[in-house]
Amino acid sequence: MLSKKKKANENEAVSTTYANRFFTKPIPRFRMPNDGLDADVVYQMIHDELNIDGNPALNLATFVTTWMEPQAEKLIVETLNKNLVDQDEYPQTGKIQERVINMLARLYHAPESKEYIGTATIGSSEAIMLGLLAHKWTWRANRKKQGKSTQNPNMVIGADVHVVWEKFARYFDVEMRIIPMQKNRFTITADEVKQRIDENTICVGVVMGTTFTGQLDPVQDINTMLEEVEKEKGWNIPIHVDGASGGFILPFLYPAFKWDFRLSHVRSINVSGHKYGLVYPGVGWLIMRDKSDLPEDLIFYVNYLGSEEATYTLNFSRGSAMMIVQYYNLIRLGKKGYRLVMQQSLENARYLASKVRRIRNIRLITEDIKLPILALTVKKKSEFTVFQMSDKLRERGWIVPAYSLPADASEVEVLRVVIKENFSHDMADMLVTDMQRFAKELREQCKIKPGQQNKSQNHKHIC
Numbered sequence: 001m002l003s004k005k006k007k008a009n010e011n012e013a014v015s016t017t018y019a020n021r022f023f024t025k026p027i028p029r030f031r032m033p034n035d036g037l038d039a040d041v042v043y044q045m046i047h048d049e050l051n052i053d054g055n056p057a058l059n060l061a062t063f064v065t066t067w068m069e070p071q072a073e074k075l076i077v078e079t080l081n082k083n084l085v086d087q088d089e090y091p092q093t094g095k096i097q098e099r100v101i102n103m104l105a106r107l108y109h110a111p112e113s114k115e116y117i118g119t120a121t122i123g124s125s126e127a128i129m130l131g132l133l134a135h136k137w138t139w140r141a142n143r144k145k146q147g148k149s150t151q152n153p154n155m156v157i158g159a160d161v162h163v164v165w166e167k168f169a170r171y172f173d174v175e176m177r178i179i180p181m182q183k184n185r186f187t188i189t190a191d192e193v194k195q196r197i198d199e200n201t202i203c204v205g206v207v208m209g210t211t212f213t214g215q216l217d218p219v220q221d222i223n224t225m226l227e228e229v230e231k232e233k234g235w236n237i238p239i240h241v242d243g244a245s246g247g248f249i250l251p252f253l254y255p256a257f258k259w260d261f262r263l264s265h266v267r268s269i270n271v272s273g274h275k276y277g278l279v280y281p282g283v284g285w286l287i288m289r290d291k292s293d294l295p296e297d298l299i300f301y302v303n304y305l306g307s308e309e310a311t312y313t314l315n316f317s318r319g320s321a322m323m324i325v326q327y328y329n330l331i332r333l334g335k336k337g338y339r340l341v342m343q344q345s346l347e348n349a350r351y352l353a354s355k356v357r358r359i360r361n362i363r364l365i366t367e368d369i370k371l372p373i374l375a376l377t378v379k380k381k382s383e384f385t386v387f388q389m390s391d392k393l394r395e396r397g398w399i400v401p402a403y404s405l406p407a408d409a410s411e412v413e414v415l416r417v418v419i420k421e422n423f424s425h426d427m428a429d430m431l432v433t434d435m436q437r438f439a440k441e442l443r444e445q446c447k448i449k450p451g452q453q454n455k456s457q458n459h460k461h462i463c
């Protein structure tokens with residue numbers, strides 16, 4: 001989050017609490033105080049202030065893990081003070097990272113005949129940036145070899161991509177060719193991709209579990225199309241798969257489904273360890289199919305930490321705790337354990353879907369629920385909007401975001417529920433009961449004041 005300048009006057013202070021029991025003067029809110037305070041006091045003050053945050057257990061908005069086993073938490077505390085980049089000082093931590101990358105590359109069927117390569121990142125955003133940078137560099141090197149212009153790189157993506165793809169395009173000067181959504185289609189198609197690619201396309205972005213609706217882009221069709229284009233025109237265009245969510249679900253729920261390195265044009269995959277990898281924020285992973293997909297001049301070798309180390313990250317220092325507990329999860333759960341977690345989450349999502357369907361005027365965006373993510377919408381004729389339902393649920397503590405889809409589907413308004421491991425049948429029942437009650441209440445309000453705008457909402461109220 002970008003933070004702005006704030007006034008730092010006397011009125012902007014954190015006032016004293018506990019009847020001056022611990023501290024007697026207000027503490028400036030936006031200026032560093034001259035004197036420090038007792039550790040217990042500061043702890044209590046910050047602890048209390050954070051109570052106003054939402055309850056992570058009821059946060060159905062986030063894809064990010066909100067519960068881990070106590071043993072994992074113990075490891076986190078034990079490794080909080082280890083910088084992941086200090087591989088010379090913490091060689092074992094480095095070895096663990098290597099093991100995880102190998103496990104993931106094999107999970108994603110990286111060909112054993114190749115030398116796959118990967119790195120731990122802060123999350124999928126960094127992993128996507130690094131993957132796309134590698135494709136930009138490879139494209140440029142190839143163009144130079146052919147004596148062709150390197151002025152106008154582009155990438156083809158759907159409007160269903162996460163904002164990080166757009167950030168990459170802007171920060172790293174790549175033209176974005178965006179396939180808009182349609183009123184009834186929220187993913188991309190191979191045909192639409194084909195219309196936009198050319199010899200300057202550094203890569204095609206494909207999402208496994210879109211942020212907006214949790215759907216899967218048709219990666220196999222796109223791969224087949226790119227194979228044909230390569231035969232016809234000689235353009236070897238890579239696919240980067242954004243598996244931020246799906247990367248830890250698909251291998252366990254649908255092992256036969258080919259979305260990964262089994263497809264010839266998939267050259268790089270990112271996944272968020274802190275989403276369905278079941279780790280607290282922030283850890284992500286980038287896996288490249290072969291080391292030839294990562295141009296050597298993007299790798300930096302530094303020796304100021306002891307021995308020479310190769311790095312391919314945007315940040316230098318970062319904590320190692322989350323990377324370590326990724327390893328904990330992989331060996332603690334194994335494939336069988338991950339499968340059970342994903343099956344249970346999917347079952348709970350489907351159970352919730354079956355109940356939600358019965359609420360008047362609420363429907364699912366898609367009946368085909370492949371990942372434990374539900375996108376709901378409210379029928380046009382309904383007396384309330386998704387935004388009002390989201391606000392009402394928030395009053396009860398549930399955090400369920402409401403938003404409108406990107407162009408050209410912006411008239412579709414969505415409520416998204418991300419089902420995680422800690423979401424039970426019981427919670428589904430409670431959520432549905434609350435939604436039913438609120439739907440009724442909102443309808444009643446509508447009856448009382450026909451034709452009136454609800455002034456407390458920014459969003460249009462239909463009654």
Ligand SMILES: Cc1ncc(COP(=O)(O)O)c(C=O)c1O
Nearest residue numbers: 123124125162210211242244272
């Ligand atoms: C499809 C997709 N890609 C990328 C991201 C960014 O991931 P991260 O938050 O791990 O940086 C998200 C986050 O929700 C996502 O859903």
